[in-house]
Amino acid sequence: MQQAQFAHIKKLFQETVPTVDFASLRYHRDCDDLVAVRQDVLEPLRTNRDQGVMVTVHHRGGIGYGATSELTPSGLREAFARAVAWAERLGSVAVTDFSKIDMPHKRGEFKSPVREPWDGLSLRSKVEMLSDASRRLKRGSSIVDWSADLWHLRSDRLYLTNGGGEIYQSFDRLVPSLSVTANKGSETVTRTFGHMAVCRQQGFELLAETGFNTASEQLAEEALELLAAPNCPSAQMDLLLAPDQMVLQIHESIGHPLELDRILGDERNYAGTSFVTMDMFGRYQYGSPLLNVTFDPSRPEQAASYAFDDEGSPAELQYIIKDGILLRPLGGTISQARADYDGVASARADSWRRPAIDRMSNLNVEPGTVFFEDMIEGVERGIYMQTNCSWSIDDSRNKFQFGCERAQLIENGKLTKVVKKPNYRGISSNFWRSLKSVGHLSNMEVLGTPYCGKGEPNQAITVGHASPPCLFANVDVFGGE
Amino acid sequence: MQQYFYDLADFVGVQLQSGEIYTTYLTGENSDFCRFSGGKVRQAGGVKQYSLSLRLINGQRHAQGSLSLSSHKDSDRQQIKDLLGILREQLAELPEDPYLLYATDVQSSEARRQNLLPDSREVVANIIERASGLDLVGIYAAGSIYRGFANSLGQRNWYESYPFNLDWSLYLQGDKAVKTSYAGFVWEDGAFAQKLADAKAQLAVLNLPPRTIKPGQYTVYLAPPALAEVTDMLSWNAFGLKAHRTKQTSLLKMVEAGVSMNSAVTMRENTAEGLAPDFSDSGYRRPAQVNLITNGHYQDSLVSPRSAKEYGVATNAAGDGESPQSLELAAGTIERSDVPQILGEGVYINNLWYLNYSDQSACRMTGLTRFASFWVENGEIKQPVNVMRFDESALRMLGDKLVGLTKERDMIMSAHTYERRSVNSAHLPGAVIKDFSFTL
Numbered sequence: 001m002q003q004a005q006f007a008h009i010k011k012l013f014q015e016t017v018p019t020v021d022f023a024s025l026r027y028h029r030d031c032d033d034l035v036a037v038r039q040d041v042l043e044p045l046r047t048n049r050d051q052g053v054m055v056t057v058h059h060r061g062g063i064g065y066g067a068t069s070e071l072t073p074s075g076l077r078e079a080f081a082r083a084v085a086w087a088e089r090l091g092s093v094a095v096t097d098f099s100k101i102d103m104p105h106k107r108g109e110f111k112s113p114v115r116e117p118w119d120g121l122s123l124r125s126k127v128e129m130l131s132d133a134s135r136r137l138k139r140g141s142s143i144v145d146w147s148a149d150l151w152h153l154r155s156d157r158l159y160l161t162n163g164g165g166e167i168y169q170s171f172d173r174l175v176p177s178l179s180v181t182a183n184k185g186s187e188t189v190t191r192t193f194g195h196m197a198v199c200r201q202q203g204f205e206l207l208a209e210t211g212f213n214t215a216s217e218q219l220a221e222e223a224l225e226l227l228a229a230p231n232c233p234s235a236q237m238d239l240l241l242a243p244d245q246m247v248l249q250i251h252e253s254i255g256h257p258l259e260l261d262r263i264l265g266d267e268r269n270y271a272g273t274s275f276v277t278m279d280m281f282g283r284y285q286y287g288s289p290l291l292n293v294t295f296d297p298s299r300p301e302q303a304a305s306y307a308f309d310d311e312g313s314p315a316e317l318q319y320i321i322k323d324g325i326l327l328r329p330l331g332g333t334i335s336q337a338r339a340d341y342d343g344v345a346s347a348r349a350d351s352w353r354r355p356a357i358d359r360m361s362n363l364n365v366e367p368g369t370v371f372f373e374d375m376i377e378g379v380e381r382g383i384y385m386q387t388n389c390s391w392s393i394d395d396s397r398n399k400f401q402f403g404c405e406r407a408q409l410i411e412n413g414k415l416t417k418v419v420k421k422p423n424y425r426g427i428s429s430n431f432w433r434s435l436k437s438v439g440h441l442s443n444m445e446v447l448g449t450p451y452c453g454k455g456e457p458n459q460a461i462t463v464g465h466a467s468p469p470c471l472f473a474n475v476d477v478f479g480g481e
Numbered sequence: 482m483q484q485y486f487y488d489l490a491d492f493v494g495v496q497l498q499s500g501e502i503y504t505t506y507l508t509g510e511n512s513d514f515c516r517f518s519g520g521k522v523r524q525a526g527g528v529k530q531y532s533l534s535l536r537l538i539n540g541q542r543h544a545q546g547s548l549s550l551s552s553h554k555d556s557d558r559q560q561i562k563d564l565l566g567i568l569r570e571q572l573a574e575l576p577e578d579p580y581l582l583y584a585t586d587v588q589s590s591e592a593r594r595q596n597l598l599p600d601s602r603e604v605v606a607n608i609i610e611r612a613s614g615l616d617l618v619g620i621y622a623a624g625s626i627y628r629g630f631a632n633s634l635g636q637r638n639w640y641e642s643y644p645f646n647l648d649w650s651l652y653l654q655g656d657k658a659v660k661t662s663y664a665g666f667v668w669e670d671g672a673f674a675q676k677l678a679d680a681k682a683q684l685a686v687l688n689l690p691p692r693t694i695k696p697g698q699y700t701v702y703l704a705p706p707a708l709a710e711v712t713d714m715l716s717w718n719a720f721g722l723k724a725h726r727t728k729q730t731s732l733l734k735m736v737e738a739g740v741s742m743n744s745a746v747t748m749r750e751n752t753a754e755g756l757a758p759d760f761s762d763s764g765y766r767r768p769a770q771v772n773l774i775t776n777g778h779y780q781d782s783l784v785s786p787r788s789a790k791e792y793g794v795a796t797n798a799a800g801d802g803e804s805p806q807s808l809e810l811a812a813g814t815i816e817r818s819d820v821p822q823i824l825g826e827g828v829y830i831n832n833l834w835y836l837n838y839s840d841q842s843a844c845r846m847t848g849l850t851r852f853a854s855f856w857v858e859n860g861e862i863k864q865p866v867n868v869m870r871f872d873e874s875a876l877r878m879l880g881d882k883l884v885g886l887t888k889e890r891d892m893i894m895s896a897h898t899y900e901r902r903s904v905n906s907a908h909l910p911g912a913v914i915k916d917f918s919f920t921l
Contacts, residue, residue: 042576044536044787047546047567049560052530065526069549072556079529086515086525089602093609095521123574145727183728186737188842190729266518268658269619269650272834353528353900392837394849394868396656399921401847401870403839423839423847425870425921456516456620456648457528457898480840481874 005029006158006168009053009071013160016076018084021099022058023162025076026310027051028352031154033118037130038147040138045123052352057083058098062091067353101337105163106314110307112172112201113300118152121204126150129213136216137180142224144188145181148216150174153450153462159312167308173462175199175450176212182223189420191223191405194244195387197447199303199462206301222406225418232407232422232479238382238436239424239475240375243445245404246467248388250365251449253428254286254293255463257397258320259454260331260343261358271454272395275428276326278339284326287432292366293321295330295344296466302362303448303464304348310356313345320344320363324433331358350459357455362448362464368438375437375471382410383477385422393428401425421480431472439468482509482531482627483593483639485552490631492558493535496565497633502538504583506762507531507629509550510902513601515621517649520612525605530901531627534762535561537568541577544568582786582796584764587636592758596643597667598623604668608647611677618658619649626902628758640758642666642904647673648896650852651680657691657865659683660706660832660852664894683853689864692856696869698916700827700884702820702857705891705909710833711875712748712808712907714846720750720773721803722782726792731844731875735779740876742777743883747811749773750783755807756894757904765798773805777880809908813886822860823884823913828869829855829862845874847920870921884913 009027017023034046052069055076064086066079087098121129130148137146152174159167178193198210207213241249257274261267276284297305297315308314311333319327331339332347335358347356376384390403407422408415448464486507493503509531516524531550536543546568548560601623608621623645630638646664659680663673703711715731724730734740752759753769760766763786772780783803789796800806815823828850836848850869855862874880887910895903 041579044543044545044578045571045575047544047564047571049546049548049564050532052549056526062522063524065524067526067528067530069530070551070553072551072553075551079527082527086527086602090515090522090525090605090609093521093606095518095523123571127574127576145729181727181729186734186842188728188733264518265616265618265652266516266523268518268652269648269660273656351900353530355524355526390837390839390847392835392847392849392870394870395834395851396868399849399868399870401837401839401872401921403837421840427921453899457512457514457622457902460899481843481845 002156009158010160012071012073012076015073016080017162018057018080020057020059020084022103024056024312025160026054026349026352027158029156030351033152034149035126035130036147036149037127037134039145040131040134042127053079054349054352054355055079055083056355057087058101059084059087060091061097061099062087062094063098065355096338101334103161103333104312105161105165106308106312107166108307109168111170114172114203116204118203133178133213133216137178137220139217139220140224142182142184142227143180143220144183147179149177159308161312165312167312169306169308171201173199173201173303174203174206176207178215178219180220180223182227184227187227189223189226191219191226192387193219194447195389196451197244197247197449199448199450200301200446201303201305202301226406226420229418229420232419232477234478236474237477238379239472239477240379240382240384240410241470242384242386243447243467243469244387245385246365246470247447247449247465248391248402250363250465250467251360251452251463252391252393253397253400253431255330255360255363257428258330259358260329260335260339263329264335264338267454270456272397275396275398278341280326281328281341285324285433286321286326286429287324288435289324290368290435290438291321291324291432292319294318294364294366295320295346296362296364299362299446299466302446302466303462304361305464309345309347310349311347315345318344330360332356348461350461354455354457354459357459359461360452360463364466365438365468365470367441367444367468369440370437371440372443372469375439375469376410376415377413378437379410380412383422384408384410384415390423398428400428419479422477423479424475424477426475434473435470436473437471439470444468483629483641486629487631487637489533489557489561493561494633496562500539502633504536504632504764506534507627508901509627510625512622512624512902515601515605517617517619520609520615520617535564537565537572538583539572541581542572542575543578543581544571544575580787580790582790584632584636585634587634588766589637590760590766591639593639593641594643594666596625598643598645599668607670611674616652617649618652619647621647622898622902626904630760630762630764632764636764638760644894646894646896651684653684653687656868657687658852659687662896686855686862687853687865691865691867693867694869694919696919696921698918700824700915701917702824702829703912703914704831705893705911707830707833708909708912709893709907710836710848711846711878712810712909714836715875716804716808720783720805721799722784722788722792722794723803725782731838731841732779733842734844734876742774742876742879744777745813745883745886746777746879747775749809750805751807751809751908754809754908756906757806761798761800765796767798771797806905810910812888812890812910815885815887815913817887817889817911820911820913821857821862824857825860827857828866829857839872843874844876845872847872869919871918872920873918878914882914882916884915886910886912
């Protein structure tokens with residue numbers, strides 16, 4: 001059925017594409033299903049089906065787009081006419097001469113490597129699995145709220161260009177969640193299964209690989225333990241971040257500042273600018289020599305792997321930071337042309353409603369050589385933080401403050417007391433230069449987030465971040481009230 | 482679009498089988514977007530989208546799904562039949578829902594604004610021309626917005642509006658910029674020209690050498706857009722009944738530990754004066770006002786139908802997230818023009834940015850200054866202030882640290898466009914706060 005719909009869209013494109021310098025069509029058919037059990041009661045199911053097209057033209061120097069869910073000849077003609085009208089009217093005041101940009105016209109395909117698909121398990125079985133996970137979260141009267149969810153996202157896409165480009169991509173993602181909240185008087189703590197960071201292009205095999213089915217009891221015990229724990233102390237100390245906090249640290253203080261559209265100034269009214277400038281690439285010491293960061297769309301199961309971005313550019317593994325030195329920005333074909341600098345294939349759109357903008361995709365910290373136990377042993381006075389729960393960073397992506405669900409003090413090479421409401425703050429560049437140890441491949445976790453927001457109009461997209469635990473020196477750490 | 486939606490609703494009704502009830506909700510828009518960067522056009526285009534959400538109820542069982550409409554009758558009817566088939570299959574496998582509650586009193590309504598918007602491309606051309614030579618960044622969004630509700634009991638509700646929202650900043654250099662917005666229903670070129678002139682005048686102050694202040698406690702003024710960032714954080718989880726009953730509200734200390742805000746603080750969900758429709762996606766009509774905080778004391782929560790059933794109270798037609806859509810904070814007594822003098826020495830903050838909780842149970846938030854923030858000395862604005870991070874409890878900001886609220890309030894139309902253009906708004910004064918904690 002999907003092939004028939006692709007053929008229908010291709011025929012529509014051929015019938016309606018105008019004579020312009022460049023034209024593309026991006027068709028999405030998206031399924032969004034949520035099954036959730038809260039306090040052992042099934043929540044209303046979510047079964048969303050969404051399809052539409054985005055057409056884009058480069059014409060007389062300008063750029064224009066039209067998005068519609070009217071998948072008929074008249075619907076596409078109207079969308080193209082709208083796109084052409086915008087390009088014609090404002091081509092003379094565009095940020096660049098879009099007609100001169102050499103857009104790709106590639107052919108290819110991609111499919112998520114799902115072994116145990118969403119539809120392979122009945123609704124009843126999903127509900128039973130979640131009900132069981134939910135029941136095991138309720139461990140005592142202090143637990144005041146608890147839930148278990150499975151969120152499935154499938155997106156089938158077709159990208160066509162007026163130069164013969166034809167790309168099929170099918171993305172299948174699963175986001176399992178557990179949450180447990182404990183309370184005593186005016187104090188409440190929550191523990192989650194990675195705070196939505198467990199997000200991959202996989203089927204139900206993800207649950208076994210990440211321990212979802214057996215995580216409930218431990219999360220509940222940890223919530224109760226946190227409720228009785230003292231606040232995180234305020235001090236400067238070594239900070240060891242678990243992979244489910246590294247996700248956020250990479251995302252906010254490496255990913256966003258390296259987005260080329262920020263550096264070019266497009267995001268200054270909303271998501272912000274960047275402390276990074278074009279002259280830093282190739283020479284700026286972003287982090288300690290231990291820091292190696294890759295744009296890696298080639299790890300099939302990671303949340304934002306793909307063969308082509310939404311400008312039709314082929315995606316391949318690239319080092320963004322090598323041995324601590326900043327090498328290249330995260331920007332697609334159009335931004336690269338505007339900046340006259342090589343980037344990566346990272347122009348993406350969250351749906352057929354929105355045009356492609358520069359994104360992160362998979363941005364990973366490459367593993368080092370130190371095992372987790374050895375990292376702990378090497379710390380005299382420090383703290384180990386797990387699972388992001390709070391994030392804030394300035395519009396230049398410099399001054400940050402992040403909070404975690406759980407922390408444990410490290411004293412004389414050993415993990416000791418559990419503390420609650422751990423926060424830390426710093427400045428991006430100083431922070432990455434204080435990186436003193438990078439965890440081993442065996443401690444690396446492939447994570448991500450389904451919610452990365454930016455763009456005008458706004459878009460929320462899935463990105464992937466894989467990382468081992470990482471140790472930072474002398475960080476400003478503090479707790480709650 | 483209204484008649485098309487009602488016809489589809491009638492079609493759904495015809496498809497029902499014995500014992501079945503449906504509710505349906507439409508969200509739609511035909512929007513123009515133009516994105517500016519450096520006073521030029523980065524991306525421009527249009528988005529036409531209509532999404533139909535459909536809930537099928539049979540006894541205490543229900544299932545819900547949504548689809549994007551093509552605006553072609555035969556195609557959309559087939560999509561609806563297919564979705565009904567999926568929902569029926571789900572119903573057969575689902576348990577009864579103890580918290581199912583849906584509107585049974587038929588309360589139809591219709592609210593339609595006239596379309597007074599000019600051609601978007603001409604508006605944009607005019608903006609570009611007036612901003613010639615200026616580093617203007619932002620977005621113009623305009624066009625129709627639709628919401629509709631229908632159910633098998635015969636209720637029909639319709640909302641149709643044609644707003645525009647130019648959300649923009651004027652940059653001087655680096656991160657020094659003036660942020661403003663121009664939103665409404667009738668574009669007036671003269672009004673935009675005046676806002677542009679005001680922003681240019683502020684750029685002159687931003688051109689002065691910036692001051693870097695040390696972490697510590699300062700008297701600050703939060704202009705309405707800055708205060709809106711604080712109330713947006715509260716809107717996330719402070720006012721919902723579920724958040725209260727599960728002890729996750731950030732106002733926990735108000736309801737569990739007897740903490741109160743300043744008696745000048747009165748907050749309402751004011752649907753009557755907001756821009757959002759007065760009916761919910763579940764078909765309930767929203768009350769004109771819900772008093773959330775009165776004279777500093779917590780009063781009522783926002784209650785979705787599901788929470789109403791779960792906790793045995795009446796719903797006030799809140800959405801599933803139980804967040805305000807039309808938040809209002811009562812005016813105070815300070816004249817806005819007197820703010821620099823009241824500050825004496827302190828920081829005049831036009832915008833805050835990227836707030837999040839650093840201790841949710843204590844309602845303590847962190848975030849940053851952004852855009853035009855100024856150092857005030859001897860009651861006069863002296864120079865711009867470099868970005869500072871704060872970490873402060875909103876209970877204290879609006880409690881014992883609150884010096885006062887301004888008489889004048891801004892009506893802030895949300896510029897958010899995640900998935901669709903927002904219809905939310907906030908009606909807020911500015912706030913003078915003492916001992917406000919900057920940390921980095």
